[in-house]
Amino acid sequence: xxxxxxxxxxxxxxxxxxxxxxxxxxxxxxxxxxxxxxxxxxxxxxxxxxxxxxxxxxxxxxxxxxxxxxxxxxxxxxxxxxxxxxxxxxxxxxxxxxxxxxxxxxxxxxxxxxxxxxxxxxxxxxxxxxxxxxxxxxxxxxxxxxxxxxxxxxxxxxxxxxxxxxxxxxxxxxxxxxxxxxxxxxxxxxxxxxxxxxxxxxxxxxxxxxxxxxxxxxxxxxxxxxxxxxxxxxxxxxxxxxxxxxxxxxx
Amino acid sequence: xxxxxxxxxxxxxxxxxxxxxxxxxxxxxxxxxxxxxxxxxxxxxxxxxxxxxxxxxxxxxxxxxxxxxxxxxxxxxxxxxxxxxxxxxxxxxxxxxxxxxxxxxxxxxxxxxxxxxxxxxxxxxxxxxxxxxxxxxxxxxxxxxxxxxxxxxxxxxxxxxxxxxxxxxxxxxxxxxxxxxxxxxxxxxxxxxxxxxxxxxxxxxxxxxxxxxxxxxxxxxxxxxxxxxxxxxxxxxxxxxxxxxxxxxxx
DNA sequence: ATTCAATTGCGTTATAGTGACGCAATGTAC
DNA sequence: GTACATTGCGTCACTATAACGCAATTGAAT
Numbered sequence: 003x004x005x006x007x008x009x010x011x012x013x014x015x016x017x018x019x020x021x022x023x024x025x026x027x028x029x030x031x032x033x034x035x036x037x038x039x040x041x042x043x044x045x046x047x048x049x050x051x052x053x054x055x056x057x058x059x060x061x062x063x064x065x066x067x068x069x070x071x072x073x074x075x076x077x078x079x080x081x082x083x084x085x086x087x088x089x090x091x092x093x094x095x096x097x098x099x100x101x102x103x104x105x106x107x108x109x110x111x112x113x114x115x116x117x118x119x120x121x122x123x124x125x126x127x128x129x130x131x132x133x134x135x136x137x138x139x140x141x142x143x144x145x146x147x148x149x150x151x152x153x154x155x156x157x158x159x160x161x162x163x164x165x166x167x168x169x170x171x172x173x174x175x176x177x178x179x180x181x182x183x184x185x186x187x188x189x190x191x192x193x194x195x196x197x198x199x200x201x202x203x204x205x206x207x208x209x210x211x212x213x214x215x216x217x218x219x220x221x222x223x224x225x226x227x228x229x230x231x232x233x234x235x236x237x238x239x240x241x242x243x244x245x246x247x248x249x250x251x252x253x
Numbered sequence: 254x255x256x257x258x259x260x261x262x263x264x265x266x267x268x269x270x271x272x273x274x275x276x277x278x279x280x281x282x283x284x285x286x287x288x289x290x291x292x293x294x295x296x297x298x299x300x301x302x303x304x305x306x307x308x309x310x311x312x313x314x315x316x317x318x319x320x321x322x323x324x325x326x327x328x329x330x331x332x333x334x335x336x337x338x339x340x341x342x343x344x345x346x347x348x349x350x351x352x353x354x355x356x357x358x359x360x361x362x363x364x365x366x367x368x369x370x371x372x373x374x375x376x377x378x379x380x381x382x383x384x385x386x387x388x389x390x391x392x393x394x395x396x397x398x399x400x401x402x403x404x405x406x407x408x409x410x411x412x413x414x415x416x417x418x419x420x421x422x423x424x425x426x427x428x429x430x431x432x433x434x435x436x437x438x439x440x441x442x443x444x445x446x447x448x449x450x451x452x453x454x455x456x457x458x459x460x461x462x463x464x465x466x467x468x469x470x471x472x473x474x475x476x477x478x479x480x481x482x483x484x485x486x487x488x489x490x491x492x493x494x495x496x497x498x499x500x501x502x503x504x
Numbered sequence: 505a506t507t508c509a510a511t512t513g514c515g516t517t518a519t520a521g522t523g524a525c526g527c528a529a530t531g532t533a534c
Numbered sequence: 535g536t537a538c539a540t541t542g543c544g545t546c547a548c549t550a551t552a553a554c555g556c557a558a559t560t561g562a563a564t
Contacts, residue, residue, distance in 0.1 A: 016267045017305075018335075018367055054268075054365055058335030082333040082369050084269075084309030114305055116269055118333050118367075168423075187541080205523065207542070228540040229530040251521080438512080456552065458513075479511040480559040502550080 003134060004101055004111065007051060011110045015052040019117040021155065022048050022065050022077075023162035026126035026142055027179040030188075032195040033142040034159060035069060035131060036151075040138060041100035042093070046152045047159065048140070049117065062120040069140060071130045076123040076178040080165040081158075084116040088154050121162040123178035166196055171252040174215050174244050177236045185223050185231040186210065197253060209251065215241045254385060255352055255362065258302060262361045266303040270368040272406065273299050273316050273328075274413035277377035277393055278430040281439075283446040284393040285410065286320060286382060287402075291389060292351035293344070297403045298410065299391070300368065313371040320391060322381045327374040327429040331416040332409075335367040339405050372413040374429040417447055422503040425466050425495050428487045436474050436482035437461065448504060460502065466492045 007014060024035040036045040050065040052058055059079070067073050094112035098105055105112070131140035143149075148159065166175075175196070176189050190206045210216065217237045222230040258265060275286035287296040301316040303309055310330070318324050345363035349356060356363070382391035394400075399410065417426075426447070427440050441457045461467065468488045473481040 015335075015365065015367065018268065052335070052367075055337050057337045058333065058367060060337075079333065082309065082330065084266075084303065084369070086306050086308045086311075114266065116266060116303075116309060116369075118335070172419075185541095202523070202525090203541080204525080204543080209522090226540090227532060228538085229532090229542085231541060436512095453552070453554085454512080455514075455554080460551090477511090478561060479509080480513090480561090482512060 004097065005103060008103065008108060008110060013053055013055075015054050016110060017113055017115055018052050018058075019115045020050050020052060020058065020062050020065050021083075021117045021119050021158055022062060022069070023119065023121040023159050024048065024066065024070060025121065025123050025145075025162075025166070025179065026129060027192050027195070028126040028142070030191045030195065032145045032192075033126065034145050034148060035129075036141060036143050036148065037069070037133070038139045038141070039097075041097055042152060044152045045143070045149050045155075047155045058118055062118070066120075066122050066124075068134065069132055070122075070124055071132055072124055072128065077120055078122075078169075079118060079120050081161050082116060082118045083154060083158060085154065086114065088117070089114045090153060093152060117158070119158050119162060121166060123166075123175065125178060125181065127181060163196075167198075170196060172248050174213060174241055174249065177238075177241050183219065183221070183233045183235055185233060187231055189234070193253060201253065213244060213249065215244055255348065256354060259354065259359060259361060264304055264306075266305050267361060268364055268366055269303050269309075270366045271301050271303060271309065271313050271316050272334075272368045272370050272409055273313060273320070274370065274372040274410050275299065275317065275321060276372065276374050276396075276413075276417070276430065277380060278443050278446070279377040279393070281442045281446065283396045283443075284377065285396050285399060286380075287392060287394050287399065288320070288384075289390045289392070290348075292348055293403060295403045296394070296400050296406075298406045309369055313369070317371075317373050317375075319385065320383055321373075321375055322383055323375055323379065328371055329373075329420075330369060330371050332412050333367060333369045334405060334409060336405065337365065339368070340365045341404060344403060368409070370409050370413060372417060374417075374426065376429060376432065378432060414447075418449075421447060423499050425464060425492055425500065428489075428492055434470065434472070434484045434486055436484060438482055440485070444504060452504065464495060464500070466495055 026033045026035065035048060037048050038045045048065055048069040050061060050068070052061040062077060062079070063073070066075060066077055089112070091112055094108070095105060098108040098111065126142065131142070133140050145163065148156070150156070151159070170193070176192055179192060180188065186207055187203070189210065190201060190203065193206070194201055215237055216234045219233040219235060221233045223233055224230065277284045277286065286299060288299050289296045299316055299320040301312060301319070303312040313328055313330070314324070317326060317328055340363070342363055345359070346356060349359040349362065377393065382393065384391050396414065399407070401407070402410065421444070427435075427443060430443060431439065437458055438454075440461065441452060441454065444457070445452055466488055467485045470484040470486060472484045474484055475481065
């Protein structure tokens with residue numbers, strides 16, 4: 003795989019990569035899709051390179067699709083990381099050796115890479131994590147217990163979450179992270195998990211319904227321990243409208 | 254100059270550039286520092302390349318310092334632009350011809366460049382626009398009447414202003430854009446100009462003083478047409494504190 | 505010198521938004 | 535039935551915000 007890229011390195015933007023922080027929500031946990039390659043004991047963000055004739059946004063879509071099988075998902079650039087020391091020759095050489103690629107052939111790969119960070123919000127249940135060439139493991143990991151990551155990937159992840167928190171004040175969230183039918187408490191948990199703090203049930207209900215993006219269904223959640231909460235779905239049209247025009251309130 | 258870079262192209266990150274949107278405030282106008290090269294009839298944002306052994310943030314500082322003579326100024330990355338078509342071979346070749354550089358030697362320069370956008374806030378009066386090698390004109394231009402720019406520089410400028418508008422809700426602004434002593438109406442004009450709309454005088458005064466970053470001086474502005482407004486200066490300590498912790502209110 | 509017009513600085517008021525909390529209704533467990 | 539956790543709706547006090555009033559100050563006009 004890397005071999006393919008090196009053999010066609012003229013087709014790729016040199017020294018530039020894409021890293022995606024893919025968020026999912028399940029079991030009341032905010033999860034991040036991470037990969038672990040066989041040649042390293044650390045986890046990493048899913049990433050890729052940029053074909054010279056492709057927009058970087060397109061390249062990010064390709065990465066997202068390659069790892070989740072999903073398209074048409076919320077995906078947003080949030081920052082670019084270009085520290086001088088952000089490429090470790092050791093790491094690169096380990097990878098090259100693993101693939102049996104001579105070091106001089108892999109010079110392209112071993113130089114300093116500037117990476118553009120994107121974050122995505124996807125539906126956990128519709129996602130099929132896809133390892134690439136059976137050489138690595140792709141897994142959802144609770145954002146609270148992410149292990150040590152390669153290079154500066156932890157910093158990238160933190161920045162993505164920080165950005166998501168900020169943008170929560172500017173846009174609605176949930177359409178891409180929750181299943182079609184959900185309850186208000188579930189949506190609240192999502193917000194609480196992203197923000198990292200508790201919200202008042204009653205105030206949350208008031209504010210979230212006031213936005214006008216929810217459609218109350220004539221149906222209650224079944225098999226629950228206590229009073230059955232009502233089910234809701236997003237009003238796609240209103241949701242898109244608010245996503246475009248932005249919110250005016252904050253959490 | 255470009256020749257120097259091409260001769261040492263191994264020392265620069267290939268296919269990557271920095272573009273800076275440098276804002277200044279003067280005569281109640283928000284101005285942008287633009288350059289016009291002799292070989293083009295369009296204006297452009299000041300930009301530069303990234304040495305392989307330098308952080309991209311450092312490279313941005315270098316660009317800012319090179320064009321304004323300033324250091325230690327508010328400078329922030331806001332977005333990265335990587336459309337596939339964002340480099341015009343025509344433009345590149347024109348430049349190469351101007352410098353008398355053979356096209357094959359300039360291949361490095363003529364390929365697609367991804368550019369990282371930074372915006373800066375500087376003190377207009379302390380800025381000495383510095384042309385580079387007498388080959389170009391550097392000038393402050395009112396952001397309302399910027400002429401046509403090369404490539405996608407207009408898009409970059411617009412995005413910078415949009416970001417600045419957003420961040421106005423999160424941080425105080427003015428310390429880098431105004432002289433040491435200023436009046437509340439001047440500060441208000443700055444805010445109005447950035448936001449592109451009028452604010453109520455009396456509400457503005459109340460909110461801006463409530464933040465606690467202003468120090469009222471025992472001095473009034475002289476030589477003014479009407480009632481002399483009081484002079485203020487920023488309380489550097491409080492200002493830095495708010496800059497770090499962020500604002501909670503919006504405009 | 506007096507008046508005028510523009511501007512500043514401080515205030516008031518009505519309304520909307522926010523945080524904190526009360527309480528009845530609903531459903532499970534025993 | 536009783537106990538208990540959770541949901542859904544409502545209340546209340548407080549704060550923030552927008553809209554506007556008005557006296558004081560100053561240079562310019564008369």
